[in-house]
Amino acid sequence: MANHMDNPATIKDIAKRLNISLSTVSRALRNAPDVSEETRQAVMSLSQELNYQPNRLALSLRQNQTHTIGVIIPNLDYVLSQMVRGIDEVALEAGYTVMVCQSNESFGREILNTQRLLESLADGFIISVSSETKSFEHFKKIQDRNLPVVVFDRITPHLSAPSVRLDNQAGGFMATEHLIEQGYKKIAVLAGPENLGISNSRLEGYKQALKKHKIKLDQDLILHCDFNQDYAYYATLELLSMKKKPDAIFTISDRMAIGAMLAIKKKGLQMPTDIGLVGFNNEPVTGLVTPAISSVEMPCFEIGKAAAKLFIETMHNKESATTIEKILHPKLIVRESSLKFSA
Amino acid sequence: MANHMDNPATIKDIAKRLNISLSTVSRALRNAPDVSEETRQAVMSLSQELNYQPNRLALSLRQNQTHTIGVIIPNLDYVLSQMVRGIDEVALEAGYTVMVCQSNESFGREILNTQRLLESLADGFIISVSSETKSFEHFKKIQDRNLPVVVFDRITPHLSAPSVRLDNQAGGFMATEHLIEQGYKKIAVLAGPENLGISNSRLEGYKQALKKHKIKLDQDLILHCDFNQDYAYYATLELLSMKKKPDAIFTISDRMAIGAMLAIKKKGLQMPTDIGLVGFNNEPVTGLVTPAISSVEMPCFEIGKAAAKLFIETMHNKESATTIEKILHPKLIVRESSLKFSA
DNA sequence: TTGTAGGCGTTATCAT
């Protein structure tokens, strides 16, 4: 049995015990061709006995790579958890370890995370940008070091890197068109922070749908508010107090949809009769509340997997174009909250 | 400006440019006392100019520590996300980087994660055990290397390590007693997997409450099922088909509570009149469904923070007793689903 | 087929 040593066995230990040189051991261990069967056997069996594990630190130092991917994300909510699972899945299989850092939607924290991960010598980065972030110097530093970066979900034009994302505009479009087809006339939209790409794309889809159906765009029906439930609640109360009150609301996240729902109930209005509601993300909760909320489904797990795959590819082929843009497609899940013409 | 070098500057570079020795640079950088003010200034300013960052790999190799904590958790659901946030918070502040690995409740995956993290030379581990895990050899390997381990949330007697957890029994007790006080007579419990500690503790609390109130324990009212919504749904259907049907259900997780709720609705029963329901975790969803579900609140973020703090302490004081057990307290959040005597 | 030596970036010990 392995004697109770604190310190893991090293190549040196094996070499000493076998009275051969370090290099021979190293070769035997890595199945190099030029080592006698006899020595190899001896090395192998002893290394098993000593429970030898190569020291990744030494390896990394030598080869100048850590087989670690730095993942920076704004939070660990439902959507991103799923995506991280996808990343994890692929990365693990490819022999990479993942370091996940949450920025908590904080710009400063994002910089700190980048810094730390850079210090830890991650081989590259998979990033979803915080909503607070408007400057991208910290990410540029990564690229200055010539490390591969993949951005996903919340991408940004300010960072030129291969990317994976949802077709957010299509999502916004299908949500809005669905409401139009259900006979809603005055459709408001709760958009997210103005500087956020996904927010604007979904909003763009909304506008596109109105245009297609020849509905005049009313700026008063577009509200930008923070990505969370409370803001959405108050924004909705505001909307519902307008003279020319909307008869439907599209929110660009489910958190916001929940906030809107609570406000609608507070006002004593009924969904889907008085007012229609469609959210975004298709979080499980949308199917559980009453009425169940229609939502745009996003293939989170797949997006995560795609991001990791793209990363690995970029890694193995450093010259690859930074213009690769992988776009996955949303799907509308219709539930009660928007089903005016129910079956 | 920093010339566009791919390779980060090293001590060597600085030494060369300044025509002094490596050791002097090293000393100057680390503010050693025995270096002339002049040299120090020169080194400092050049290192800034070159944007010098010490190479953590080399440092780690030298000092035999990575300042990295391996975190192994079964999944990234609401509860654990919060806890991870807590861990992150404290670890970051203490200068540690966190590597989070999900086992996906899989025993094999947990072993793999441990292995990987061990190879990556984490300085220690913070672990919440997968529900599938019945053997603990892989964790013993960590301790064999004399690395500190802290277990949290899902702890196990098979692993002797400092731990942080909720007083699960108290949680089970307060949920059950609340139901009793609300006048429910036949209270069933949906417990989790049998080998899981938290499951059994909560169940124990249930039993304790019955005992206190002199209610006879009925084994038929205790169902073990997997930790998820679907199982809970079917288990509840089963419960509700019994002749001596229960008039209240305590589920040891909110996921299960949701499953139970759906089954109750399916059967056309009303909460809280026909049947009472209390869940566990106080996930946001419990407040959003109709009727809102009472639930036992657990201070997730705090538990995470406590785990990380305990880890840091253990780290700095290796001889510390492995018997430290930090226990945080739950709080019952009463909502409609169990409020028979409503105000 | 095997061994020797140098290097990855850093720090620590010992001289000078």
Place this chain on the structure above:
DNA sequence: ATGATAACGCCTACAA
């Protein structure tokens, strides 16, 4: 106050 050297664990020319 400064420098040379060995060491952390590993790999890889190059030499034998």
